[in-house]
Amino acid sequence: xxxxxxxxxxxxxxxxxxxxxxxxxxxxxxxxxxxxxxxxxxxxxxxxxxxxxxxxxxxxxxxxxxxxxxxxxxxxxxxxxxxxxxxxxxxxxxxxxxxxxxxxxxxxxxxxxxxxxxxxxxxxxxxxxxxxxxxxxxxxxxxxxxxxxxxxxxxxxxxxxxxxxxxxxxxxxxxxxxxxxxxxxxxxxxxxxxxxxxxxxxxxxxxxxxxxxxxxxxxxxxxxxxxxxxxxxxxxxxxxxxxxxxxxxxxxxxxxxxxxxxxxxxxxxxxxxxxxxxxxxxxxxxxxxxxxxxxxxxxxxxxxxxxxxxxxxxxxxxxxxxxxxxxxxxxxxxxxxxxxxxxxxxxxxxxxxxxxxxxxxxxxxxxxxxxxxxxxxxxxxxxxxxxxxxxxxxxxxxxxxxxxxxxxxxxxxxxxxxxxx
Amino acid sequence: xxxxxxxxxxxxxxxxxxxxxxxxxxxxxxxxxxxxxxxxxxxxxxxxxxxxxxxxxxxxxxxxxxxxxxxxxxxxxxxxxxxxxxxxxxxxxxxxxxxxxxxxxxxxxxxxxxxxxxxxxxxxxxxxxxxxxxxxxxxxxxxxxxxxxxxxxxxxxxxxxxxxxxxxxxxxxxxxxxxxxxxxxxxxxxxxxxxxxxxxxxxxxxxxxxxxxxxxxxxxxxxxxxxxxxxxxxxxxxxxxxxxxxxxxxxxxxxxxxxxxxxxxxxxxxxxxxxxxxxxxxxxxxxxxxxxxxxxxxxxxxxxxxxxxxxxxxxxxxxxxxxxxxxxxxxxxxxxxxxxxxxxxxxxxxxxxxxxxxxxxxxxxxxxxxxxxxxxxxxxxxxxxxxxxxxxxxxxxxxxxxxxxxxxxxxxxxxxxxxxx
Numbered sequence: 135x136x137x138x139x140x141x142x143x144x145x146x147x148x149x150x151x152x153x154x155x156x157x158x159x160x161x162x163x164x165x166x167x168x169x170x171x172x173x174x175x176x177x178x179x180x181x182x183x184x185x186x187x188x189x190x191x192x193x194x195x196x197x198x199x200x201x202x203x204x205x206x207x208x209x210x211x212x213x214x215x216x217x218x219x220x221x222x223x224x225x226x227x228x229x230x231x232x233x234x235x236x237x238x239x240x241x242x243x244x245x246x247x248x249x250x251x252x253x254x255x256x257x258x259x260x261x262x263x264x265x266x267x268x269x270x271x272x273x274x275x276x277x278x279x280x281x282x283x284x285x286x287x288x289x290x291x292x293x294x295x296x297x298x299x300x301x302x303x304x305x306x307x308x309x310x311x312x313x314x315x316x317x318x319x320x321x322x323x324x325x326x327x328x329x330x331x332x333x334x335x336x337x338x339x340x341x342x343x344x345x346x347x348x349x350x351x352x353x354x355x356x357x358x359x360x361x362x363x364x365x366x367x368x369x370x371x372x373x374x375x376x377x378x379x380x381x382x383x384x385x386x387x388x389x390x391x392x393x394x395x396x397x398x399x400x401x402x403x404x405x406x407x408x409x410x411x412x413x414x415x416x417x418x419x420x421x422x423x424x425x426x427x428x429x430x431x432x433x434x435x436x437x438x439x440x441x442x443x444x445x446x447x448x449x450x451x452x453x454x455x456x457x458x459x460x461x462x463x464x465x466x467x468x469x470x471x472x473x474x475x476x477x478x479x480x481x482x483x484x485x486x487x488x489x490x491x492x493x494x495x496x497x498x499x500x501x502x503x504x505x506x507x508x509x510x511x512x513x514x515x516x517x518x519x520x521x522x523x524x525x526x527x528x529x530x531x532x533x534x535x536x537x538x539x540x541x542x543x544x545x546x547x548x549x550x551x552x553x554x555x
Numbered sequence: 556x557x558x559x560x561x562x563x564x565x566x567x568x569x570x571x572x573x574x575x576x577x578x579x580x581x582x583x584x585x586x587x588x589x590x591x592x593x594x595x596x597x598x599x600x601x602x603x604x605x606x607x608x609x610x611x612x613x614x615x616x617x618x619x620x621x622x623x624x625x626x627x628x629x630x631x632x633x634x635x636x637x638x639x640x641x642x643x644x645x646x647x648x649x650x651x652x653x654x655x656x657x658x659x660x661x662x663x664x665x666x667x668x669x670x671x672x673x674x675x676x677x678x679x680x681x682x683x684x685x686x687x688x689x690x691x692x693x694x695x696x697x698x699x700x701x702x703x704x705x706x707x708x709x710x711x712x713x714x715x716x717x718x719x720x721x722x723x724x725x726x727x728x729x730x731x732x733x734x735x736x737x738x739x740x741x742x743x744x745x746x747x748x749x750x751x752x753x754x755x756x757x758x759x760x761x762x763x764x765x766x767x768x769x770x771x772x773x774x775x776x777x778x779x780x781x782x783x784x785x786x787x788x789x790x791x792x793x794x795x796x797x798x799x800x801x802x803x804x805x806x807x808x809x810x811x812x813x814x815x816x817x818x819x820x821x822x823x824x825x826x827x828x829x830x831x832x833x834x835x836x837x838x839x840x841x842x843x844x845x846x847x848x849x850x851x852x853x854x855x856x857x858x859x860x861x862x863x864x865x866x867x868x869x870x871x872x873x874x875x876x877x878x879x880x881x882x883x884x885x886x887x888x889x890x891x892x893x894x895x896x897x898x899x900x901x902x903x904x905x906x907x908x909x910x911x912x913x914x915x916x917x918x919x920x921x922x923x924x925x926x927x928x929x930x931x932x933x934x935x936x937x938x939x940x941x942x943x944x945x946x947x948x949x950x951x952x953x954x955x956x957x958x959x960x961x962x963x964x965x966x967x968x969x970x971x972x973x974x975x976x
Contacts, residue, residue: 201899474654499655
């Protein structure tokens with residue numbers, strides 16, 4: 135199946151009011167894609183993605199730090215370590231996370247990789263795996279084995295748009311980003327797709343991101359750049375603070391652009407590439423928040439004046455994940471008292487007599503008290519916008535952090551109160 | 556005002572389906588109470604409580620560990636330290652937390668204590684203060700000053716029931732507990748009231764608890780016993796993980812029971828008293844959860860097999876505060892995959908191949924996989940009960956923790972999305 139209009143996500147879900155359109159994805163030379171249906175969902179929708187990479191492709195990955203994890207994450211980590219980062223394919227399914235499935239789950243992962251490897255004529259340990267869906271159900275590998283020949287036959291360079299749809303679970307829109315840059319004057323492209331409707335989500339909504347470039351880069355350099363780039367992109371967004379067992383972000387480089395060899399991430403010729411990579415990851419990460427379950431507000435939270443950047447990040451995460459802050463935002467209430475509450479419960483150094491809070495350009499609190507010219511009408515008007523900025527200075531140092539989050543609405547409760555039914 | 560039937564809480568709030576009746580509170584010899592109206596709310600309801608204690612009364616307190624805190628918490632901590640724990644009165648108001656109010660807030664606290672002290676003829680620094688309500692608004696002390704003479708005139712030993720109502724904010728039922736015990740054969744009573752509709756709640760719903768006994772006990776012994784007893788009672792309940800700026804639990808001993816002097820908390824003659832004190836605190840703490848905003852389920856979560864009790868507590872808190880776990884419970888969904896998710900994201904040691912999960916007596920998962928005889932129909936039937944028990948063994952050691960929480964419903968979002976309006 136390569137029809138991007140095929141039913142994405144869960145039937146009946148209205149598209150997020152914060153959705154952005156999928157860009158024209160184009161192609162990445164050396165990458166071909168195909169989507170199909172294994173039948174992990176009762177309704178007719180694509181639930182399988184095969185990506186095939188030309189010989190010479192390298193890859194890097196970052197994975198959930200969840201203590202339980204999942205069979206596909208285990209597989210990818212071992213496979214990436216085994217062949218110097220050489221990869222030839224990726225199989226991704228929606229509808230089953232294959233997490234908390236013990237040895238039978240590990241067997242199903244191996245069978246999936248072997249089927250794709252055999253059909254493509256590449257080693258199984260150069261096949262990456264990603265699964266998203268219900269936790270605790272063993273992946274039915276036979277469904278993927280049956281679908282694999284058709285997938286291989288359907289591989290095409292222009293399959294990115296259909297791929298972005300096939301990996302959705304409760305997502306309400308397909309997510310992608312493309313940037314063109316250069317390495318030492320050679321033009322290169324970076325294209326990525328992602329899924330997730332929660333930083334992690336339920337039983338189901340794992341965050342997955344697959345990013346490919348035609349640049350020629352060794353796996354170690356990819357890994358170093360990816361490890362840095364996720365910190366203030368994917369690791370700086372949160373919907374509900376719950377973390378998936380399956381989170382996976384892969385960065386794949388086909389080498390087809392023919393740039394001069396660059397061995398290390400620290401090479402100054404990679405400066406523009408790093409900026410471009412961050413741009414793709416940040417766009418995808420922000421699209422996850424824009425599709426946060428039930429979200430009606432896209433919120434940037436900035437913490438300044440913290441004891442350190444690490445401390446600022448902790449305060450920022452506490453604010454972004456506070457149910458009382460998130461419900462106030464849903465209610466379009468400039469409830470800065472709840473921000474004070476969230477800042478103070480982060481167990482990080484703050485100087486209460488110097489705390490200052492802004493909503494966009496509007497000063498709400500300063501010197502540890504309500505601002506002298508606080509204007510409730512202006513605040514209320516500001517809170518009606520779909521995109522908000524909250525800035526809090528905690529008055530002790532120069533630590534700084536930025537994160538993006540969304541509001542907590544009745545719709546979130548509704549979506550998650552009956553996911554399995 | 557001493558009418559316990561006066562409008563409690565916020566108008567129009569339906570009483571929690573998990574509510575329990577207020578017990579017959581009786582009296583604590585040496586304690587008199589009066590309630591009245593200062594006018595912190597627009598509608599007609601009691602919002603002031605004065606408690607007066609006879610000469611010789613000692614007290615201990617535990618307070619929020621929130622980094623911002625509030626003027627009344629600052630006042631109590633200083634006052635308790637100044638006179639060897641001697642106290643003669645408590646003034647509590649609902650409707651204004653007097654938190655994040657800088658020097659004007661501190662002045663308002665001092666004026667409140669001075670007014671009560673002057674009217675009762677006791678030192679201001681033997682007057683405890685507690686405030687609950689909106690953060691960031693300076694307490695209007697003049698309102699309390701004006702109401703104080705009537706309060707003093709109305710003091711009565713049987714005012715406990717009215718007191719439990721007067722301190723409510725978004726609470727939907729009044730909370731109290733009474734236990735009779737003895738110290739070295741002398742009968743003593745312990746009575747307590749509490750408010751809170753969230754472990755902490757919004758802008759407003761501070762947890763406050765005032766517990767009094769007629770036992771004769773020095774302040775240091777009270778402080779030691781209270782510090783221990785709150786750990787697995789008030790500190791073991793959570794509604795939304797948000798922590799108040801004003802949380803206060805006071806333990807007051809009038810000495811009227813005439814028990815033999817006991818100097819230290821470690822004295823074996825206090826064994827029964829400690830059990831009774833814990834019983835009162837646990838009952839009050841559980842009543843807070845039963846009145847959790849929007850709650851429809853009262854849930855006991857037990858973690859066993861952790862690396863330590865501290866580790867078990869961290870895992871337990873993560874499970875209790877996970878939005879995905881809480882929404883699944885609201886949906887009566889035995890979604891054990893979300894429990895696995897929450898356990899694994901606590902960043903504590905767990906052995907995934909040995910994790911076991913029970914809902915009440917029903918085994919959901921064992922040896923890191925779904926239980927072989929997992930019965931969805933039996934699980935679904937179990938989840939329909941208003942009171943649930945979830946037990947998780949994480950398979951690495953002998954650490955254990957128990958906490959109580961409630962579900963996360965659309966009503967929570969509704970209550971907190973428009974609190975200030």
